[in-house]
Amino acid sequence: MIPDLILPSPAKLNLFLHIVGRRDDGYHELQTLFQFLDYGDELSFTLTPGEPGVRLAEPVPGVDDEDNLIVRAARALLERVGGDLPGVTIGITKRLPMGGGLGGGSSNAATTLLGLNHLWQLDLSTDELAGIGLGLGADVPVFVRGHAAFGEGVGETLTNTNPPEDWFVVLKPGCNINTGKIFSEQGLTRNTPRIKIAPAFEGDASRYRNDCEDVVRKLYPEVNQSLEWLSQFGPARLTGTGACIFGRFPTESAARIIWESKPSGVTGFVAKGVNKSPLHKKLTELK
Numbered sequence: 001m002i003p004d005l006i007l008p009s010p011a012k013l014n015l016f017l018h019i020v021g022r023r024d025d026g027y028h029e030l031q032t033l034f035q036f037l038d039y040g041d042e043l044s045f046t047l048t049p050g051e052p053g054v055r056l057a058e059p060v061p062g063v064d065d066e067d068n069l070i071v072r073a074a075r076a077l078l079e080r081v082g083g084d085l086p087g088v089t090i091g092i093t094k095r096l097p098m099g100g101g102l103g104g105g106s107s108n109a110a111t112t113l114l115g116l117n118h119l120w121q122l123d124l125s126t127d128e129l130a131g132i133g134l135g136l137g138a139d140v141p142v143f144v145r146g147h148a149a150f151g152e153g154v155g156e157t158l159t160n161t162n163p164p165e166d167w168f169v170v171l172k173p174g175c176n177i178n179t180g181k182i183f184s185e186q187g188l189t190r191n192t193p194r195i196k197i198a199p200a201f202e203g204d205a206s207r208y209r210n211d212c213e214d215v216v217r218k219l220y221p222e223v224n225q226s227l228e229w230l231s232q233f234g235p236a237r238l239t240g241t242g243a244c245i246f247g248r249f250p251t252e253s254a255a256r257i258i259w260e261s262k263p264s265g266v267t268g269f270v271a272k273g274v275n276k277s278p279l280h281k282k283l284t285e286l287k
């Protein structure tokens, strides 16, 4: 069957990630710089008027359909709008590693919210969709809003910004990292001084860091080794709570030269940093 809509579900990088405090409910307050990559998963939406409800064309390996953020996003939207809507089957081409710090699941949730808002002609505002998204995960709102941003709170307070659109080598060390585990580590830095103004770009690499990096390096030697290798060519950093790491390069060819020389067995990809999400670019083209 030909899908009614095919949309990208891009990755994000945390160009830096500072932990500046902890809320009473245990969640950590962050200051982070989000940028999108022109690389990610793809979702396809096929309306099934004779068959109500939401279903996945195929399960994502290792994730129960009921827990899948795509299904949870669609159900949250249905709950918000009620009414009699045509059913939908959602297919996924998964390229982003799970537990990689690239926000794959969160991005899938955002693409589902925006895709169904479009297909079902719901006309919900971005604020409403970001609000529904926040209920699904802290990283969902930035994917719903679709612009590179300085994130505060748990990532829901977003100020648009325009970091340079450099090229990145993203490496996936051979381990999956559970976000909750890293945030519960005793040795985590939790008191980085707050930055007062949203940085226009990342600037001086030594001033901004990923506060999860030291803990992750100690717990996962694979991440430590990959960071040591990539940092030979310039500053290399962890995204989110890992496991992926990235190095930035001014041109595609510079990034590809490093990519071609990576140690055998290391996976990952080369992608461009973009300040407008590929999802929003596609939706604008459709309008």
Ligand SMILES: C[C@](O)(CO)[C@H](O)COP(=O)(O)OP(=O)(O)OC[C@H]1O[C@@H](n2ccc(N)nc2=O)[C@H](O)[C@@H]1O
Binding pocket: 014, 017, 026, 027, 028, 029, 030, 032, 101, 106, 136, 137, 138, 139, 140, 153, 154, 155, 179, 180, 181, 183, 240, 241
């Ligand atoms: C690390 C980031 O990727 C940075 O963009 C995000 O903050 C993580 O967001 P996420 O994947 O949506 O994380 P969640 O699935 O909501 O959180 C998993 C667990 O990590 C802990 N957690 C998460 C985010 C946060 N700001 N503080 C936390 O302490 C909580 O124990 C939570 O139960």
Ligand SMILES: Nc1ncnc2c1ncn2[C@@H]1O[C@H](COP(=O)(O)OP(=O)(O)OP(=O)(O)O)[C@@H](O)[C@H]1O
Binding pocket: 060, 062, 063, 067, 068, 069, 070, 096, 097, 098, 099, 100, 101, 102, 103, 104, 105, 106, 108, 139, 179, 240, 241, 242, 243
């Ligand atoms: N559609 C989905 N795609 C990927 N993971 C999903 C999905 N739905 C639910 N999950 C669950 O979410 C977990 C985190 O996956 P995700 O790909 O978002 O990790 P991540 O890149 O580390 O995210 P973050 O950067 O937000 O911490 C997975 O281990 C999986 O159990």
